[in-house]
Amino acid sequence: MRFLDDRAYEEVAGGAMRINRDVAIAQHVFILQPYVKWSAKRTTPVDVTPDDQLAEATALIHSLPNWQVARSLKVPLESLERKTLFGSGKIAEIKELLAQLRNERQVNSIFVSKGTLSFAQRQFLEDEFKLPVLDRYSVVIQILRLHATSAEARLQVAMAELPYIWSQAKDASATQTRRQGYSLTDQQKEILRTRERKLRAELDDVRRQRRLLRKKRKQLNCPTAAVVGYTNAGKTSLIKALTMEDAMQPRNQLFATLDVTAHAGYLPCNLQIIYMDTVGFMSDLPTGLFECFVATLEDAMLADIIIHVQDLSHPCHAAQRAHVEATLRSLAFSVSQGNSNAGELPPIINVFNKCDLLKPNAQVSMLAEQTDTAMCHLTSARTHAGLQTLLKDVEQQILDVTGRRKLQVRVPSGGPEMAWLYKNAAVVDTKADEQNAEKILMRVVISQCTLDQFMREFC
Ligand SMILES: Nc1nc2c(ncn2[C@@H]2O[C@H](COP(=O)(O)OP(=O)(O)OP(=O)(O)O)[C@@H](O)[C@H]2O)c(=O)[nH]1
Numbered sequence: 001m002r003f004l005d006d007r008a009y010e011e012v013a014g015g016a017m018r019i020n021r022d023v024a025i026a027q028h029v030f031i032l033q034p035y036v037k038w039s040a041k042r043t044t045p046v047d048v049t050p051d052d053q054l055a056e057a058t059a060l061i062h063s064l065p066n067w068q069v070a071r072s073l074k075v076p077l078e079s080l081e082r083k084t085l086f087g088s089g090k091i092a093e094i095k096e097l098l099a100q101l102r103n104e105r106q107v108n109s110i111f112v113s114k115g116t117l118s119f120a121q122r123q124f125l126e127d128e129f130k131l132p133v134l135d136r137y138s139v140v141i142q143i144l145r146l147h148a149t150s151a152e153a154r155l156q157v158a159m160a161e162l163p164y165i166w167s168q169a170k171d172a173s174a175t176q177t178r179r180q181g182y183s184l185t186d187q188q189k190e191i192l193r194t195r196e197r198k199l200r201a202e203l204d205d206v207r208r209q210r211r212l213l214r215k216k217r218k219q220l221n222c223p224t225a226a227v228v229g230y231t232n233a234g235k236t237s238l239i240k241a242l243t244m245e246d247a248m249q250p251r252n253q254l255f256a257t258l259d260v261t262a263h264a265g266y267l268p269c270n271l272q273i274i275y276m277d278t279v280g281f282m283s284d285l286p287t288g289l290f291e292c293f294v295a296t297l298e299d300a301m302l303a304d305i306i307i308h309v310q311d312l313s314h315p316c317h318a319a320q321r322a323h324v325e326a327t328l329r330s331l332a333f334s335v336s337q338g339n340s341n342a343g344e345l346p347p348i349i350n351v352f353n354k355c356d357l358l359k360p361n362a363q364v365s366m367l368a369e370q371t372d373t374a375m376c377h378l379t380s381a382r383t384h385a386g387l388q389t390l391l392k393d394v395e396q397q398i399l400d401v402t403g404r405r406k407l408q409v410r411v412p413s414g415g416p417e418m419a420w421l422y423k424n425a426a427v428v429d430t431k432a433d434e435q436n437a438e439k440i441l442m443r444v445v446i447s448q449c450t451l452d453q454f455m456r457e458f459c
């Protein structure tokens with residue numbers, strides 16, 4: 001893994017992405033939020049307003065320590081593809097604002113909140129504004145670099161950087177590169193190729209281990225629920241509330257969780273369940289970025305059920321939900337290719353979280369809107385509202401999907417049958433048998449296969 005810290009690579013990457021490893025340096029960012037005025041050319045859903053987009057851009061900047069928003073501006077455009085991005089009048093207006101800002105306080109970079117800027121767009125804007133210009137890709141990469149702690153997450157982030165660097169270099173035409181000085185030398189290209197080869201080999205290794213772990217989990221026969229959703233919806237918080245696992249750390253930052261981690265909890269019937277915490281989704285992420293994390297979501301696709309956590313207090317929660325659902329469907333398809341159940345998703349339980357932030361009558365109308373959805377729950381990971389009913393639903397789904405049943409069995413009190421059931425099934429409760437003092441009534445949750453084993457052993 002030492003190859004990840006490679007100075008020669010950092011130079012190439014820094015040139016393309018305008019970022020460096022030293023995120024501790026304070027940044028005062030001027031956010032420009034371009035949006036397309038006419039609906040025909042819009043790529044964002046109609047219920048996502050430019051203000052919503054700007055709020056997300058601001059949240060991205062605030063996810064980096066020491067990064068502050070010096071000023072922000074929404075810029076209506078006819079299209080996002082123009083070579084200069086903005087018209088000359090707008091450029092002049094922004095320059096004026098920048099001059100004012102420089103007088104009042106610091107500003108040392110510009111964040112154009114668009115998936116990726118072409119090489120030409122970025123060069124043009126940097127020449128005009130005389131400041132480094134970042135796009136969403138480079139800001140998200142910066143956050144991911146900071147939040148990636150496990151080996152797998154670090155490898156994935158490193159991998160996510162490469163397509164961007166290549167695309168920037170490809171964008172740069174021969175005349176531009178001569179004039180503006182950005183092109184990859186053969187040596188730099190070799191640095192990128194070698195890094196990619198090493199990353200692929202390491203990631204293959206990590207994924208082999210992940211598959212092994214998954215197999216082991218399956219052998220343990222413990223039911224699993226994958227917790228998925230948009231970034232900052234409250235996935236980690238919900239799992240923490242359901243498992244009482246103190247070590248988990250929810251954070252008010254985008255892309256706080258970058259690893260798929262497993263957390264054990266208990267259902268009301270005492271059956272153990274594993275919750276898988278996953279990487280959050282975000283719309284308008286350039287291709288190449290999210291794909292690198294898709295492999296970690298494979299586990300989610302193979303879980304017994306999916307819990308889709310949504311931030312009900314977010315103005316764009318409906319668009320976020322549609323985005324997550326569409327991505328899940330396409331993921332399910334790619335994961336199960338070649339299988340007979342191609343494209344089939346595990347049952348999904350919708351969780352409308354952060355309901356504590358809504359007024360009670362707003363909650364009711366929100367829920368009424370969702371009547372088409374069979375399984376949905378209003379919850380608050382903060383106040384724990386709605387968690388008991390959610391758990392009951394999770395239990396029901398798990399029992400259905402995994403073919404487990406609740407049964408009452410009469411066994412000798414203190415006998416080997418009792419010990420066997422405690423070891424191999426989930427014991428809901430026990431009570432004395434009023435008709436026979438030597439027997440005990442046990443309510444258990446058990447799969448058909450375990451029940452068959454029990455019968456073979458004791459009947
Ligand atoms: N008011 C309120 N805040 C919540 C609730 N659930 C989570 N939060 C807050 O929302 C923020 C994000 O929570 P996380 O649990 O880290 O969200 P996440 O979905 O895991 O986010 P990523 O890991 O970035 O994908 C934190 O500041 C939480 O304290 C809730 O029910 N009510």
Ligand SMILES: [Mg+2]
Nearest residue numbers: 235236256257
């Ligand atoms: Mg999280």
